[in-house]
Amino acid sequence: MITALIVMAGLALVLGATLGAASVLFRTQGDPLVDKIDAILPQTQCGQCGYPGCKPYATAIAGGEADINQCPPGGDEGVRKLADLLGREYKPLNAEHGIEKPKSVAVIDEATCIGCTLCIQACPVDAIVGAAKQMHTIVADLCTGCELCVPPCPADCIDMVPVAETVENWKWRYPVFELKVQPATLPAKEAA
Amino acid sequence: MLSKLFSFNGGVKPDPNKSLSTREPIARLALPPQLVIPLHQHIGGTPRPLVHVGDKVLRGQRIGAADGNVSSAVHAPTSGHVVAIEPRPMPHASGLSSPAVVIEPDGLDAAIEREPFDWHAAAPGEIRDFLRDAGVVGLGGAVFPSHLKLNPGKSGHTDTLVINGAECEPFITCDDMLMRAEPENILRGALIMQRMLAAKQVLVALEDNKPEAAAALKAAAQSLGHASLEVVVVPTRYPAGGAKQLIRVLTGIEVPHGSRSTDYGVQCFNVATALAVWRALEHGEPLTRRIVTVTGNVERPRNFDVAIGTPISHLFAAAGLKPDTDKLIMGGPMMGIPLPNIDAPVVKATNCLLASSPALFAPPEPELPCIRCGECARACPADLQPFELYWHSRARNFGRAQEYKLFDCIECGCCAYVCPSHIPLVDYYRYAKSEIWARERDKDAADSARERFEFRNWRADREKEEKAAKLAARNAAKPAVKPTDGSAPAADVAPSAGDDPMKALIEAAMARARAQKEAVAAKNTDALTPAQQAQIDAAEERRKRASELSGSNAPAE
Ligand code: SF4
Ligand code: SF4
Ligand code: SF4
Ligand code: SF4
Numbered sequence: 002m003i004t005a006l007i008v009m010a011g012l013a014l015v016l017g018a019t020l021g022a023a024s025v026l027f028r029t030q031g032d033p034l035v036d037k038i039d040a041i042l043p044q045t046q047c048g049q050c051g052y053p054g055c056k057p058y059a060t061a062i063a064g065g066e067a068d069i070n071q072c073p074p075g076g077d078e079g080v081r082k083l084a085d086l087l088g089r090e091y092k093p094l095n096a097e098h099g100i101e102k103p104k105s106v107a108v109i110d111e112a113t114c115i116g117c118t119l120c121i122q123a124c125p126v127d128a129i130v131g132a133a134k135q136m137h138t139i140v141a142d143l144c145t146g147c148e149l150c151v152p153p154c155p156a157d158c159i160d161m162v163p164v165a166e167t168v169e170n171w172k173w174r175y176p177v178f179e180l181k182v183q184p185a186t187l188p189a190k191e192a193a
Numbered sequence: 194m195l196s197k198l199f200s201f202n203g204g205v206k207p208d209p210n211k212s213l214s215t216r217e218p219i220a221r222l223a224l225p226p227q228l229v230i231p232l233h234q235h236i237g238g239t240p241r242p243l244v245h246v247g248d249k250v251l252r253g254q255r256i257g258a259a260d261g262n263v264s265s266a267v268h269a270p271t272s273g274h275v276v277a278i279e280p281r282p283m284p285h286a287s288g289l290s291s292p293a294v295v296i297e298p299d300g301l302d303a304a305i306e307r308e309p310f311d312w313h314a315a316a317p318g319e320i321r322d323f324l325r326d327a328g329v330v331g332l333g334g335a336v337f338p339s340h341l342k343l344n345p346g347k348s349g350h351t352d353t354l355v356i357n358g359a360e361c362e363p364f365i366t367c368d369d370m371l372m373r374a375e376p377e378n379i380l381r382g383a384l385i386m387q388r389m390l391a392a393k394q395v396l397v398a399l400e401d402n403k404p405e406a407a408a409a410l411k412a413a414a415q416s417l418g419h420a421s422l423e424v425v426v427v428p429t430r431y432p433a434g435g436a437k438q439l440i441r442v443l444t445g446i447e448v449p450h451g452s453r454s455t456d457y458g459v460q461c462f463n464v465a466t467a468l469a470v471w472r473a474l475e476h477g478e479p480l481t482r483r484i485v486t487v488t489g490n491v492e493r494p495r496n497f498d499v500a501i502g503t504p505i506s507h508l509f510a511a512a513g514l515k516p517d518t519d520k521l522i523m524g525g526p527m528m529g530i531p532l533p534n535i536d537a538p539v540v541k542a543t544n545c546l547l548a549s550s551p552a553l554f555a556p557p558e559p560e561l562p563c564i565r566c567g568e569c570a571r572a573c574p575a576d577l578q579p580f581e582l583y584w585h586s587r588a589r590n591f592g593r594a595q596e597y598k599l600f601d602c603i604e605c606g607c608c609a610y611v612c613p614s615h616i617p618l619v620d621y622y623r624y625a626k627s628e629i630w631a632r633e634r635d636k637d638a639a640d641s642a643r644e645r646f647e648f649r650n651w652r653a654d655r656e657k658e659e660k661a662a663k664l665a666a667r668n669a670a671k672p673a674v675k676p677t678d679g680s681a682p683a684a685d686v687a688p689s690a691g692d693d694p695m696k697a698l699i700e701a702a703m704a705r706a707r708a709q710k711e712a713v714a715a716k717n718t719d720a721l722t723p724a725q726q727a728q729i730d731a732a733e734e735r736r737k738r739a740s741e742l743s744g745s746n747a748p749a750e
Contacts, residue, residue: 044639
């Protein structure tokens with residue numbers, strides 16, 4: 002009996018110590034829920050949600066401070082995914098934060114650019130290259146289309162251009178259903 | 194000798210319709226007035242153009258260089274002038290454009306001088322590089338760069354090399370006619386591949402509905418006299434030409450979902466690819482031509498040997514396109530893709546051009562709900578459950594579709610062929626696959642944006658810290674500087690710097706600039722000659738006028 006107790010107590014001690022050590026050794030970096038939410042957000046970093054970037058918005062959602070329908074670039078599908086992840090009710094995008102637009106990238110009119118570097122400072126993802134008094138240009142592959150570089154430009158030379166479809170990114174359309182409407186019945190209904 | 198053939202599950206037996214285009218031998222098609230050679234014709238990176246508008250090019254000259262190793266080169270099929278390098282419509286279901294080199298042939302067909310390449314003495318790596326630069330890619334339709342597959346991998350050897358001449362799809366006969374025309378060179382190409390792969394045996398397989406091709410290949414095999422090379426005739430059943438299906442018929446190996454045949458020691462190439470390898474290595478000819486079947490609703494269906502880049506309209510003109518044609522298809526009736534643009538060029542992937550008419554292919558019957566009859570699952574040669582794939586693709590439930598191995602679907606169309614509800618099942622799979630790819634691209638882009646955003650934030654923090662550190666250092670040095678500038682007492686500056694380091698920095702910079710100006714200003718305007726003084730006055734005058742002008746302009750705006 003006593004040996005059993007000693008063994009159990011000893012085991013408990015050893016296991017407790019291991020667990021404690023493990024929790025110190027393998028402490029998770031950041032909040033896993035925030036990371037999961039952040040993985041759904043489109044990383045456009047545009048701030049339309051009212052937070053300075055996607056991660057802060059993710060943190061706010063996880064903390065219950067923000068709703069799930071504030072990210073226009075993520076669109077309807079993004080809201081659905083967040084609702085799924087968090088087990089919440091789906092709700093349409095909150096129009097206060099903007100509407101869903103087709104993805105665009107910024108293009109600098111290189112003839113008008115005065116090389117002021119203001120857009121570089123505004124770009125959250127370092128998608129603009131250039132140096133003071135040199136013409137600037139935007140690396141289209143890196144641009145998230147956040148539009149943050151448009152207002153600061155004093156020469157008004159940045160345009161948002163929708164991303165064109167190419168052979169590489171083209172998608173097969175959803176198969177269209179044959180609508181089986183009997184032409185004879187339609188006017189009849191209208192008449193009634 | 195292969196003692197026994199195996200068989201794959203499922204499959205269908207559609208009407209072959211092959212005799213239409215095998216009555217006449219392959220015809221060499223005359224060059225069109227303009228060749229449009231797309232730079233990107235294969236799986237992998239888009240080649241970099243090597244020529245400029247106005248350049249003269251020769252037959253066999255490389256006009257696009259492989260972009261990295263997972264890519265392949267493109268060449269000029271004849272001599273002439275480059276008249277444009279611009280996006281042109283592609284033979285693609287989208288009808289969209291891609292960069293292409295447009296060549297106007299000069300009629301001389303002058304060839305570029307070839308650098309001799311002794312493949313007998315070359316190392317396998319050198320041969321692979323040579324094939325990459327000769328633009329050799331899989332001609333069965335997948336256009337995967339061949340040099341990447343001609344590698345035995347870690348094990349250093351391969352059990353079986355399969356040369357695929359099954360050509361199971363209805364209407365298509367380009368491989369059949371090629372096997373009849375050049376059986377020996379196909380086998381020679383296969384033997385080079387065998388050497389590169391260190392393969393124990395080579396099986397050249399074709400369906401039993403091509404007796405002429407089989408006889409030609411068998412005679413050629415006999416004259417070459419290689420014990421490890423064998424011509425195998427397999428039963429005709431669609432899709433026996435699918436790589437996994439053919440491997441199963443020949444070796445009995447069932448390659449599981451999500452794995453590749455190379456993991457089981459089997460590698461598979463199309464017959465036309467074997468010939469392209471032979472031509473590239475033995476004759477130094479890059480891949481600039483291919484055989485294309487033109488059939489269906491045309492007056493004179495047959496096979497053409499055409500220069501890659503020839504507009505598709507040119508082929509249909511030669512075959513006599515009938516006026517009641519309602520649709521053009523690249524490939525066969527089962528797996529082909531719709532061609533929205535008849536002016537798109539022939540590319541390395543173009544094996545067949547099929548004109549369809551309401552009489553030839555009845556318009557699709559209206560789609561009815563799935564009745565879960567399971568016919569599709571019985572017909573599926575990839576052992577999938579097509580109705581589940583359909584269900585989840587239709588509901589845009591892409592994760593579930595992937596769990597049901599959507600990406601193992603070879604889009605053979607057997608399921609849609611047997612479906613009693615006439616559901617265009619493959620359309621749903623293509624839709625689902627391209628949506629999944631798009632999501633993966635978006636995800637990669639989002640991940641890289643996150644990384645760059647985080648890096649930028651880290652950099653901003655670091656800059657802030659560095660500035661603060663600099664400021665602290667300067668503040669420590671301030672009391673010593675103060676007396677000389679004499680304007681503000683030290684006590685005034687310290688608290689303001691504490692509130693707003695930026696302000697303090699700007700003030701310091703301005704003070705520095707003032708001091709510098711005072712120090713410099715006096716010097717170079719001392720002891721002026723009258724001429725210099727007059728020049729300075731004139732300049733000052735101009736400056737004043739300019740500022741007045743801009744001053745009067747500003748309010749007007
Ligand atoms: S609105 Fe969306 S994309 Fe923009 S910063 Fe907020 S979470 Fe990111
Ligand atoms: S370039 Fe402009 S639109 Fe594009 S990511 Fe940068 S700031 Fe946003
Ligand atoms: S064959 Fe058609 S109707 Fe039958 S289970 Fe498959 S999809 Fe449904
Ligand atoms: S198209 Fe795909 S699902 Fe349908 S039978 Fe072929 S492999 Fe199976």
